[in-house]
Amino acid sequence: MLGKLMKYEFKATGRIFVPLFSALLIVSAVTRLMGSLRSTAPHVIGVTLASMLIAAAFVITLILTIQRFYKNFMTNEGYLMFTLPVNTDRLIWAKLIVATVWTLVCGAVVSLSIAIMSTSDTSLLHIFRSNADWSMLTLDEGLFSVELIAIFLVTLLDGILSLYACMALSLYFNKHRIAISFAIYVGMIILFQILAVIAASIISNANISINEGLRVFIDTHPNGTVHMALLLALLIIAAVGAAFFALTRHMLKNKLNLQ
Amino acid sequence: MSILTCSNLTKRFGSTTALDGISFSIEPGRVVGLLGPNGSGKTTFIKLCNGLLTPTDGTVKIDSMSPGVETKKIVSYLPENSYFNDWMKVQDMLAFFSDFYSDFDAARAVEMLRSLGIAPSAQIKSLSKGTKEKVQLILVMARKAKLYLLDEPIGGVDPAVRDYILHTIIKNYNPEASVIISTHLIADVEPVLDEVIFLKNGQIVLHEDVDTLREEKNMSVDQLFREEFKCLEN
Numbered sequence: 455m456l457g458k459l460m461k462y463e464f465k466a467t468g469r470i471f472v473p474l475f476s477a478l479l480i481v482s483a484v485t486r487l488m489g490s491l492r493s494t495a496p497h498v499i500g501v502t503l504a505s506m507l508i509a510a511a512f513v514i515t516l517i518l519t520i521q522r523f524y525k526n527f528m529t530n531e532g533y534l535m536f537t538l539p540v541n542t543d544r545l546i547w548a549k550l551i552v553a554t555v556w557t558l559v560c561g562a563v564v565s566l567s568i569a570i571m572s573t574s575d576t577s578l579l580h581i582f583r584s585n586a587d588w589s590m591l592t593l594d595e596g597l598f599s600v601e602l603i604a605i606f607l608v609t610l611l612d613g614i615l616s617l618y619a620c621m622a623l624s625l626y627f628n629k630h631r632i633a634i635s636f637a638i639y640v641g642m643i644i645l646f647q648i649l650a651v652i653a654a655s656i657i658s659n660a661n662i663s664i665n666e667g668l669r670v671f672i673d674t675h676p677n678g679t680v681h682m683a684l685l686l687a688l689l690i691i692a693a694v695g696a697a698f699f700a701l702t703r704h705m706l707k708n709k710l711n712l713q
Numbered sequence: 714m715s716i717l718t719c720s721n722l723t724k725r726f727g728s729t730t731a732l733d734g735i736s737f738s739i740e741p742g743r744v745v746g747l748l749g750p751n752g753s754g755k756t757t758f759i760k761l762c763n764g765l766l767t768p769t770d771g772t773v774k775i776d777s778m779s780p781g782v783e784t785k786k787i788v789s790y791l792p793e794n795s796y797f798n799d800w801m802k803v804q805d806m807l808a809f810f811s812d813f814y815s816d817f818d819a820a821r822a823v824e825m826l827r828s829l830g831i832a833p834s835a836q837i838k839s840l841s842k843g844t845k846e847k848v849q850l851i852l853v854m855a856r857k858a859k860l861y862l863l864d865e866p867i868g869g870v871d872p873a874v875r876d877y878i879l880h881t882i883i884k885n886y887n888p889e890a891s892v893i894i895s896t897h898l899i900a901d902v903e904p905v906l907d908e909v910i911f912l913k914n915g916q917i918v919l920h921e922d923v924d925t926l927r928e929e930k931n932m933s934v935d936q937l938f939r940e941e942f943k944c945l946e947n
Contacts, residue, residue: 458812466798526798534796537763538813539785708767711726712760712794 455540459548466526467518471556474514475563478507482567489571504571508564515560519553523618528631532712542707546618546699553614554607594677601684608691615698616642622705628713714777716741716860716891717762721771724757724915731757733915734771739891741859744883744905746934747895749912750942755895756793758912759864763790775860786815789858793865795845797837803848804833810852822855825881829874843870847878854881861892867901879905900935909934911941 485500526535527545535545620639624631672679715738724732732754739745747755760766761773764780775784797806803826810817826833829847837845850866863882867875875898882892883905896902909926911919918941923934930937 455813461812462809466800469800530792530794530796531798532796533765533790533792533794536765537785537788537790539782540813541782710765712765 456544456548459540459544460552463522463548463552467522467552467556470514470518471559474507474511475559478504478511478563478567479570481507482570486570501571504567508567511560511564515557518556519614520617520621522553523549524621524632524635527706528621528625528712530712532710536706536710536712542703546702546706549618550611550614554610557610557614594681597681598684601681601688605684605688605691608688608695612691612695612698615695615702618702619698619705622702622709625705625709625711628711714741715739717773717775717893718777719758719761719771719773722758722761722768722773723770724754724761724766725769730915732761735912735915735917736771737910737917737920739893741889741891743907744892744894746899746902746906746909747893747912748897748899748909748934748938750897753912754915755912756864757915759790759792759862759893759895762862763788787859789853789856789861791850791853791861791863791866793868795842795849797845797849799838801837802833803831803835803837803840806837806848806852807833810856814856816857817852818855818857822851825851825855829877843874846870847874850878850881857887857890859887859890861890863892863894865896866894867896867898872901875901899938900933903934906934911938913942 481500481504485497485504488497488500525531526549536542538545617639620642621631621635623638624634627634718738720736721734722732722736723730723734735754735758747758749755757766761768762775762780764785773780776787778784801809807819807822810822811819823833826848829851831840831844831848831851837848840848846866846868847870850863853861853863861882866882867878870878879902882894894902894906903923906923908922909919910917919937926932926934926937932940
């Protein structure tokens, strides 16, 4: 059932993303062509247009992530979605996976578009080309890459889930849900900032006594220590995401009240 | 065994009580009218059966199960509101229902669309409000469900279509299945009903077999309803 839900989610979003991303790539290619032909005015117009499309790509990705969840689950469309023989977890996962995929595609298309338009040697394509010999990576470097990519992905999921949780929390109210979701989001950001400041001040003021065994470990395994720190960070970020997910599920299961 | 049983089912929204401890059961193969004025709790009851609301107190069981994935497989629900994604075509919705409901009979849906003159290739956005309602009802009735929950199925359509829809409801459903129709257009649905439930301020004021009612009180359901819910004149 998850596959079927994702299929419809891709259909609903693809009809906007596919033309948008195609337009960006076509404009980038034409702009590059105009640049090579030393055709100044069309080149400038092309760069301006492509820049606008790049901005639009990011904004639309964010808006669609929000709108798909809100419209499909919290307005009349919810009557259809929540009476399907599918559990709430799958409904959320389908939205989450598809939103994540489009965000990654958006990043990739924008990078590609910039690479196409860049003519200088420092272009992105050049950077990729010059570092293409991945077999030179040591095991540690490979592991670091995997860990950093995992952290990046889980952080992206967190970001999307935090939007879902804020919208789901607005189910406590019967009116002005969009404005309330936004207020909850702003409040949440402020709360996280305060927590971060408090945590940082506690850590910097605490007399952390590292026992001898740990000190020896850190000195003899500097890479191992960084791996452990990265894994710890990954766990914390994943726990935050899991909390957002659980909150969203709880609200949709128990507090749903479609108008 | 009852297809639907609720006991002491209660739903409060803040200080407002929408359903006040109702208890009854429905047997398979019955067409039941859930009748009452606006705000009597009809829609709240139907939403509770579909798991779209959680009861404040009491229980509702469908085929002995609490509302969930398993009950959604056997309940076909027509909400009051249009739930379409506007960008879809009618045939996209047929594919959607085929994908998610194993009891959906696409051929029957196509047949019903044809008899109402609706093109499967039509964009839902371009349909009138009444036509959207018809499409939604066709999707719901083309399932071979055990329980149909129809919330105001004939509210927005003209009398000719109303007749077709009621005919569809009694003709197309499996005789083992039960249908609950919530409405205030009683005269229209009366001919198809086996039993009626009158709801008033979240409570059941009457739950009776239609034939028994006619014999005992010598009144049509419509007359009885007007009597029961008479508004006081100054």
